[in-house]
Amino acid sequence: MDTPRVSRVTPVDARARESGGESGAGSTLTDLLLRIAQQDTDAFAAFYEQTSRRVYGLARRVLIDPELSEDATQEVYLQVWNSADRFNPAAGSPMAWLMTLAHRRAVDRVRSEQSSTDREARYGAATLVPDHDDVVDTVTQRLEAETVVKCLDTLTATQQESVKLAYYGGLTYREVAEKLGVAVPTIKSRIRDGLLRLKACLGVN
Structure with a gap:
């Protein structure tokens, strides 16, 4: 099945969404992840709606730049779609798992941007x-x-x-x-x- 389309998260969207949170929603998110692992696009959409505010917020705190934060958020949810079957409920809550993915992705983005800057510097120096x-x-x-x-x-x-x-x-x-x-x-x-x-x-x- 094709990868589901992930909407771009804007600052307005982020404020408007209700976070899935940990109070009373943990089991729901677990169920959604189990369904996503079976390539259920409806479950993916519901999971995204419940959690994207917090993912975008974390990415924005790390990356500052809104566009980079949106891109990182998209990448996180594509990773969720492709690796939901690796989620282990015994290892922690769905939100903790998701925020770990988000933090790693944001940090990777920071390193990627720095690496790009360094490459440009080296190229400029050499050419x-x-x-x-x-x-x-x-x-x-x-x-x-x-x-x-x-x-x-x-x-x-x-x-x-x-x-x-x-x-x-x-x-x-x-x-x-x-x-x-x-x-x-x-x-x-x-x-x-x-x-x-x-x-x-x-x-x-």
Whole structure:
């Protein structure tokens, strides 16, 4: 049987739903999970309606971002559909099992997003052909991406913002200046000072 469609959970939906909870609903959720294990789509819909508020709420607390939280919630319920037969009533309540799945999924999302950011940083470090000045050339030739990510934290907020736009965003001085609403000479100074500080942090001579 095809996987049932999982509705996207919005903040409004989350507030409107009644949680399945643990008081008086535990046995009902257990029954629903047993039916879901038999690929019962009606049971799945009922389980989703009773519990999605709490799953979304947990995901939102971990991920902050509403869209990522919605995606994580969808993934949790797809996991429920595919693994309901693994639920063991003797090991804990349905809600505890579900919230464990939700927490793991949210944490996985956090790690995935961080990994994606790191990959972009490494890619930018490896492929950028800057056209700003000799300081940029020196840094790009000698950097190690992971170290650069750490060294970026040593820059001031304005230096970091300008360097990221130019270095990772591939913008020219003028484009960075227009984006930040700052004069081009100021942007040049920020980027050059920032890159000099990066050189010192990276040990580039």
